Amino acid sequence: MTFTPSTLFQYANQAALLGWLLLLVAPRWRFTQRLIVSGAWSLGLAVVYTVVILSHYLGGHASEGGFGSLTEVAALFRDPWALLAGWVHYLCFDLAVGAWASRDAQQRGVPHLLLVPALLLTFLFGPVGFLLYHVVRRWYAVPQVASAL
Template sequence: MDLETVFSICNTAILPGWLLLAFAPRWRWTQRIATGTAAALALVYLIAIVPTFGKGEGGFGSLHDVAQLFARREVLLVGWIHYLVFDLFTGAWEVRDAARLRIPHVLVVPCLVLTLLFGPVGFLAYLVLRAALRRRLDVEETTSVEAPAPR
């Protein structure tokens, strides 16, 4: 299969998982589909990286080395799949974590969009949202509890 076809298939494969995370986060199949898609793409990653690993110029020692490494289209595709897998996995975690903490999903959706488009920016946005809401909840819980009466 040519590289463009693999690229197109991988890009299309992640869409159902992202759409379910955004629009059906509590459906019992959402996490299975998102995580299963990430696992399937991890397998594609493994299959694609084995024949390219350690061949050709470049490496991870400097920005110049990384640029040389990713100048090869096969390695660029492997790198792209790497991003697709980790971004989808991160988005699935954000949804699970938000549900556990009872963060309103409508507030998580912008973080999911940012995670899909800009990976670490969306993850950071979710962590900021999570921290802000947890602090607010902690403050509300503290102020809503009456102090014990003196004896």
């Protein structure tokens, strides 16, 4: 089976969407806890990102573009493999932030209904949801564990 940027894009999107759906509708389910909240799902996307970068981006297109200007960044993403890598980068990090927020909310006792808007915004607009969750979490302290004497 040959993978193209388009097919990998579809698979990565479906994997990320499954992760987000589980965070939203079944955050305490054992499967969700083990694969999504733990960060394992995001690590899977990180592996895909790494493979794409190492096998395609660092190859013949390595000299195209750069990070010194917006024009150079635009040149980087003219190649479909580099564009795919950039997209998987977003999917991976946004889901990792959502998993962290879910884990943190469960530890702090943040009601899931208050977490949902932050998760949705993280899914759609990354940093906006991250910011919103930081505002919400200020009202919920991490429970202190009583030490046994």
